[in-house]
Structures are given as C-alpha cells and as structure tokens.
Amino acid sequence: MRLAWLHLHSFRSYPALEWRPDPGVNILVGRNGAGKTNVLEAIGFLANLRSFRGAPEETLIAHNAETAVLRGEESDAQALVEVEITRKGGRRTRIGQKSIGRTSDLRSALRTVAFLPDDLDLVKGSPAGRRELLDDVATQIWPGAALDQAEFDRTLRQRNAFLKQGDRDPATLEVWDTRLAQAAAKVMGRRARAAAALEETLVESYGRIAGEETSVRFAYQSDWGGTLDPTTPASEWAKSLTGALRERRRLDFELRTTGSGPHRDDPAISLGGQGSRHQASQGEQRTLALALRLATHRAVSLQTDRLPLLLLDDVYSELDPDRSKALTDALPEAQTFVSTTRLDEVPVPGRAWQVSEGDIR
Amino acid sequence: MFEGPLQRLIDELARLPGVGRKSAQRMAFHLLGVEREDALRLSSAIVDMRDQLRICSRCYNVTASEECTICRDSKRDQTVVCVVERAQDIAVIERTQEFRGRYHVLGGAISPIGGIGPSQLRIAELGKRIEDEGIMELILATNPTVEGDVTAMYIAREMKPRGVRVTRLAMGLPVGGDLDYADELTLGRALAGRSEL
Ligand SMILES: Nc1ncnc2c1ncn2[C@@H]1O[C@H](COP(=O)(O)OP(=O)(O)OP(=O)(O)O)[C@@H](O)[C@H]1O
Ligand SMILES: [Mg+2]
Ligand SMILES: [Zn+2]
Numbered sequence: 001m002r003l004a005w006l007h008l009h010s011f012r013s014y015p016a017l018e019w020r021p022d023p024g025v026n027i028l029v030g031r032n033g034a035g036k037t038n039v040l041e042a043i044g045f046l047a048n049l050r051s052f053r054g055a056p057e058e059t060l061i062a063h064n065a066e067t068a069v070l071r072g073e074e075s076d077a078q079a080l081v082e083v084e085i086t087r088k089g090g091r092r093t094r095i096g097q098k099s100i101g102r103t104s105d106l107r108s109a110l111r112t113v114a115f116l117p118d119d120l121d122l123v124k125g126s127p128a129g130r131r132e133l134l135d136d137v138a139t140q141i142w143p144g145a146a147l148d149q150a151e152f153d154r155t156l157r158q159r160n161a162f163l164k165q166g167d168r169d170p171a172t173l174e175v176w177d178t179r180l181a182q183a184a185a186k187v188m189g190r191r192a193r194a195a196a197a198l199e200e201t202l203v204e205s206y207g208r209i210a211g212e213e214t215s216v217r218f219a220y221q222s223d224w225g226g227t228l229d230p231t232t233p234a235s236e237w238a239k240s241l242t243g244a245l246r247e248r249r250r251l252d253f254e255l256r257t258t259g260s261g262p263h264r265d266d267p268a269i270s271l272g273g274q275g276s277r278h279q280a281s282q283g284e285q286r287t288l289a290l291a292l293r294l295a296t297h298r299a300v301s302l303q304t305d306r307l308p309l310l311l312l313d314d315v316y317s318e319l320d321p322d323r324s325k326a327l328t329d330a331l332p333e334a335q336t337f338v339s340t341t342r343l344d345e346v347p348v349p350g351r352a353w354q355v356s357e358g359d360i361r
Numbered sequence: 362m363f364e365g366p367l368q369r370l371i372d373e374l375a376r377l378p379g380v381g382r383k384s385a386q387r388m389a390f391h392l393l394g395v396e397r398e399d400a401l402r403l404s405s406a407i408v409d410m411r412d413q414l415r416i417c418s419r420c421y422n423v424t425a426s427e428e429c430t431i432c433r434d435s436k437r438d439q440t441v442v443c444v445v446e447r448a449q450d451i452a453v454i455e456r457t458q459e460f461r462g463r464y465h466v467l468g469g470a471i472s473p474i475g476g477i478g479p480s481q482l483r484i485a486e487l488g489k490r491i492e493d494e495g496i497m498e499l500i501l502a503t504n505p506t507v508e509g510d511v512t513a514m515y516i517a518r519e520m521k522p523r524g525v526r527v528t529r530l531a532m533g534l535p536v537g538g539d540l541d542y543a544d545e546l547t548l549g550r551a552l553a554g555r556s557e558l
Contacts, residue, residue: 155507161473172471172479175514179507 001111001306002335003043004075010065012038014358023075025336025350029343034355036339040114040311043337046072046081047110047309048136049093058087072110076306079109111140111308113297115315119289123276127266131191134220134267137198137296138190141303145190152183156258163256177245180261185238187262188222192230195220195267197299198292205294206271208330209287209323214272216291222265286318290327297332307334316345367393419490421466421483423448431455431463438462440497444487444516446470446504454502462500465490470508471515479515487516491523498526505530 008017013035028036037053041060044052051060061068068085084092092099095109122129138145159176199218206216219227224244228237244260245252252259269276269288276288301307310331316324317340328347339355340346353360362368367389375385392400416422417429420442424430431437431451441462445451448466467482469475490496499520503509517527 151507158473158507158511165473165476165478167478169478171518172515175471175511175518178514179511183507 001077001309002075003110003309004073006039006043006046007069007071008039008042009069010062011042011068011070012060012062014038014042015062017358017360019360021335021337021353022351023335025338025348027343027346027348027350027352028337028339028355028360029341029352030339030355031341035358036355037313039355039360040313040337040339042070043072043309044112044114044311046070046083047112049083049091052114052116052311052313057085057089057091060085061087074110077109081109108143111300111304111306112311113293113300113308114311114313115290115293117314117318119293119315120286122292123269123280123285123288127264130267130269131262131265133292133296134191134194134198135187137194137299140296140300140308141194141197142190148183148186148190152180152187152262155180155183156261156263160257163252163258166256168253173249177242180258181238181241181245184241184262185234188220188228188237188241188265189230189232189234191262191265191267192220192228192232194299196230197303198295201295201298201302202269202291205298205330206288206291208294209290209326210284211322211326215270216288217270218267219270220265220267222260222262224260287323290315290323294327294330294332297334301332301334307332310334310336312336312338314339314341316340316347317342420464421448421468421486422451422464436461440495441500442487442490442496442498443500443502444513445502446509446512450502460500462498465499467503467512470503470506470512472508479519482512484516484519488520488523491520491525496525498528501527501529 002023003021005020006017007019008014011017017039019039028039030036041051041053041055044050045060051057066087070083070085071081073080080094080096082092082094122133135145135149139149155176159173159180162172162176195218199216202216202218203213207213220230221227225237225240241261245258248259269292271280271284271288274280276285280288297308297310315327316338319327324347331348336348336350338346338348338350343352363371370392371382371385371389374380374388375382377385380388392403413425414423415425417424417427417432419428419432422429422431426433438461441460442465443454443460443462444465444467445454446467446469451464451466454460454464465483465487467484467487469477469482471477471479471482487499491499499516501513501516503512513529517529521527
C-alpha cells in the first residue's frame with residue numbers, strides 16, 4: 001500500500017494541506033507543536049476512522065472551522081478515500097464515488113500500523129491496552145471483526161442498562177445473557193486467533209531488536225475460562241460464558257454491571273516463561289513494545305498480502321543507540337512516516353520534510 | 362432567520378425524521394411557490410390521516426376502520442402470524458408476496474437503554490391472540506439488531522410453552538441493519554429460509 005497524496009482541510013493545525021509523500025520513507029522534521037503528529041494522525045484516521053491518540057472527533061476539526069475534510073489516494077489499488085468530520089458528530093466516509101457506512105469497508109483500502117510514544121503501556125499498562133491491540137489486529141485482518149466488536153459493545157451496554165434499572169425479571173436477564181454470550185464468543189474467537197497470529201511472528205520480532213533468541217508467548221486469557229485455545233468452537237465459549245454469567249448473577253445485580261466477559265479479559269504476554277507486565281525489566285519491556293508493533297505489521301502483511309503503512313511518532317527520541325539501530329534494521333519495506341524534532345536522531349535513510357505553519361515542504 | 366410563517370414551516374419540516382435544516386429550507390421554499398390548492402391538498406392530507414387513521418384492534422397495524430384490511434381478508438391464513446417491531450415493517454414484508462398470514466405489531470423492541478422492557482411492548486396481547494385465535498405458528502421478523510434478536514428470543518421463550526411453532530427470519534443481513542433497508546429479494550429468501558427458535 002502507498003499513499004500517493006494527502007489533502008487536509010481544516011484538520012487540526014492544517015487549514016489547507018496538499019502533500020505528495022515519497023513512496024518510501026518520509027521523515028517529518030519540525031519543532032514541538034509544529035504539526036508532525038497531526039499529519040500521522042490524519043493518515044491513521046483515513047485508515048481507521050479513529051485517532052490513534054484517542055482524541056474525540058471534534059477536537060480534530062481546526063478551531064475556527066465547522067468541518068474537517070481528509071482525502072487521500074492509495075496508489076496500488078487506486079482507491080480514493082475521503083472522510084468529512086463535522087462538529088455535530090456527523091461523519092461522512094467515501095471510497096471513490098461510493099459512500100460507506102462501516103469502518104470494515106475502509107480497512108481494505110488503507111491500513112496503518114503506528115508506533116506511538118506511549119507504546120510501553122501495551123506491556124506495562126492495564127489489560128485494556130492489550131485487548132485493544134488484539135481487536136485492532138483482528139479488524140485489520142478480518143473485516144467482519146469490527147462488526148462483531150460493535151455488536152458485543154452494544155449488547156454489553158444493554159445488559160448493563162438492564163442491571164442498572166433494578167428490574168430483576170429473570171426471563172429478560174436470561175435472554176440478555178444468551179445474546180451477550182453469543183456476541184462475546186465471536187469477539188473472543190477473533191482475539192484468540194489474533195493473539196496466535198501475533199505470537200507466530202513475535203519471537204522473531206523480539207529477537208531482532210533484543211539481539212538474542214527468547215521465548216515469547218502471547219496467550220489470550222479470560223478470568224473464568226482460563227487460557228483460550230484459538231481452535232475452540234465459538235459455541236463452547238458461549239456456553240462457558242453463559243455459565244460464568246449465571247454464577248455471577250447475584251453479584252452483577254448488586255454491582256449493577258457485568259463482571260465477566262471479554263471486556264474483562266487479560267491477554268498476557270510472557271517473556272522467557274515469565275509475565276512481562278510485572279516481571280520483565282524496563283529495557284525488556286521497551287523491546288517487547290517495539291516487537292509487538294513489528295509483529296502486528298508482519299502478521300497483517302502475511303494474512304492480507306498487502307503491506308500496511310508504518311507510522312512512527314517520535315519513537316527514536318526514546319531509544320538508546322542499540323535499539324534505535326536494531327529497529328531500523330528490522331523495519332519492513334513499507335511506505336513509512338517518521339516524525340522527529342531532530343533529523344540526526346533518525347537513523348533511517350529517507351526523504352526529509354520540514355513541517356511548520358500548516359505546511360510540509 | 363426568516364420571516365415568521367416561513368421559519369415556522371422550516372422548523373416543523375426539520376422535525377421530521379431524515380430531514381435536516383438544509384432540506385427543510387429547500388422544501389419550504391418549494392412550497393412557497395405552489396398554488397394555494399396544492400398547499401391545501403398537502404395540509405389536508407396530513408390532517409385527514411391524523412383524524413381518520415387508527416390502530417387495528419387485532420394486530421395494531423394502521424387502519425381506517427376497526428380492523429385493518431389484512432385482518433379482514435378471509436383468504437389469509439389465520440393460523441400464521443408474522444411479528445414485527447413497527448407497522449411500517451408490514452409493508453416491507455407484504456412487498457415480498459411470500460407471506461399469506463396475518464401480522465402482530467409489537468411497537469418496538471426490548472431496549473433497557475431506551476427504557477423499553479417486555480411490558481412496554483404488545484407481548485401480552487400476542488399471548489392473548491394465541492389463545493383466542495388458534496394461532497399455530499409465529500414468524501418473528503424483528504430487526505436483525507441486538508435488540509431485535511433479544512426481543513425474538515424473549516417471545517420464543519414465552520410463547521413456545523403455549524404449543525405454537527416459533528421461527529425467526531433467516532437473515533442474510535449483518536446484525537446492525539434495519540428491516541427497512543433490506544431489498545425484497547433478500548427478505549423473500551429470508552422468509553423462505555426461516556429457522557426454528
Ligand atoms: N483542532 C485544532 N485546531 C487548530 N490547531 C490545533 C488543533 N489541535 C491541535 N492543534 C495544534 O497543533 C499543534 C500540535 O501539533 P502536533 O501534536 O502535531 O505537534 P508535533 O509537531 O507532533 O509536536 P511534538 O514534537 O511536541 O510532538 C499544537 O500547537 C496545537 O495547538
Ligand atoms: Mg508529536
Ligand atoms: Zn390488523
């Protein structure tokens with residue numbers, strides 16, 4: 001995949017940008033606040049309809065404007081992608097002349113893998129970040145995964161709303177449990193398969209950055225069903241979650257929220273047989289975080305036969321020279337966008353661009 | 362923004378579903394140019410509909426008399442009832458020409474977020490009809506959404522012990538869709554391939 005050009009109108013600090021990036025490596029150089037991350041964020045948004053900074057949509061619209069428009073062309077498939085964001089929350093997305101309603105349709109046109117300054121949290125932080133990583137890998141590989149996630153989220157919100165009502169009608173709860181378990185089983189199955197796909201490439205990715213072979217395991221675990229084998233049929237998981245929900249029923253009613261399910265699961269990564277979240281050293285954790293992103297890129301490329309764009313936001317300033325070089329050697333041949341305040345910090349050869357005052361030159 | 366009566370009309374039109382500010386303005390300016398009698402025809406159509414239509418006492422479809430034309434049609438199979446969320450879903454299923462039974466309009470779907478539980482829907486009324494009318498099969502044609510699914514599951518649980526056969530439309534549609542948006546062909550096939558619950 002290659003982004004041939006990018007047009008931004010009233011997106012964050014860009015009133016009007018028309019930019020033709022290099023098909024290889026693009027290095028965006030500029031002082032703090034120049035708008036480097038904003039560009040990477042725009043590319044990520046075109047691919048995922050979501051800010052990788054987790055920013056609410058209206059914050060993406062330039063302060064003085066009502067709508068932001070993002071447009072880009074992917075040159076391999078010649079897909080023109082266009083997104084319009086409005087302050088009222090209405091969003092329009094088109095590929096070519098066709099209006100699309102679902103994120104999943106967009107994924108096949110443009111995919112990105114982003115290395116972000118906070119990536120260490122993937123390893124050190126709470127399970128939520130790792131769940132999100134698996135969901136993201138799943139949607140990149142299987143277009144239907146986004147629908148499954150939306151369906152699960154909706155069902156969970158409905159069941160929680162039911163618990164909050166204080167109505168204890170067992171017949172109604174029973175149907176919500178059955179429906180939640182159905183939706184959950186699909187999400188869990190996707191996550192388990194995404195974890196397996198990542199695990200396959202994680203050992204190699206980790207080894208390339210660490211400079212030595214270490215065993216790395218990525219297991220998808222649930223608090224009620226133990227480690228989930230990706231070959232288990234969905235109906236089995238649905239049954240085991242239905243059981244768990246029934247067991248917790250009294251507690252759920254008391255706490256007025258759903259205590260078991262994929263939204264509570266903890267995908268765990270172990271390094272040399274030990275848990276990486278609490279037992280690995282700071283340096284190992286940093287290496288693992290980089291390896292996770294590399295593995296994501298590799299897994300998605302292998303499964304989809306296309307190379308996602310790489311976005312590296314201010315990643316090199318955090319790395320020591322050894323890791324910096326190892327990462328550079330391990331980067332795949334994809335179109336790449338790197339942001340930095342200092343060009344000499346980036347060991348990757350590529351085309352350097354100056355970012356300032358809403359323009360890239 | 363505009364002179365009183367014009368702005369009033371724009372405001373009213375903009376309250377209609379699917380009509381935004383811009384289209385409301387366009388419609389209002391169009392109506393500004395029509396003959397008085399055309400304007401009267403439109404306004405009386407709205408008022409007549411409001412005054413003359415009511416809810417069918419049997420199936421809760423919209424009707425101009427006590428019972429709707431479908432319920433009054435003696436050629437239709439009285440033992441099969443298709444359960445839908447809203448009255449407008451009846452028209453969608455009628456267009457497939459595949460269904461010859463009667464209907465039952467629930468008035469929505471179970472949604473705790475929206476504050477709608479089984480007792481806000483016409484589920485008890487459906488139970489009564491099963492006892493009174495000798496209904497043998499229910500086809501549940503609620504929307505292929507999470508809420509529609511749960512409503513169907515709830516009804517199946519409640520009604521199967523009464524000895525009726527309960528089936529659900531086999532949807533080729535992804536969950537999250539609206540029955541409204543399905544084309545006739547897809548819906549026709551879904552009716553033919555309905556499955557037991
Ligand atoms: N909605 C918006 N409208 C206008 N300007 C915005 C908007 N959102 C952010 N900005 C501006 O964009 C700038 C931040 O840009 P960005 O995060 O891309 O900086 P950066 O070049 O990555 O800096 P750093 O090197 O510090 O990471 C800020 O100065 C901010 O004021
Ligand atoms: Mg930045
Ligand atoms: Zn009727």
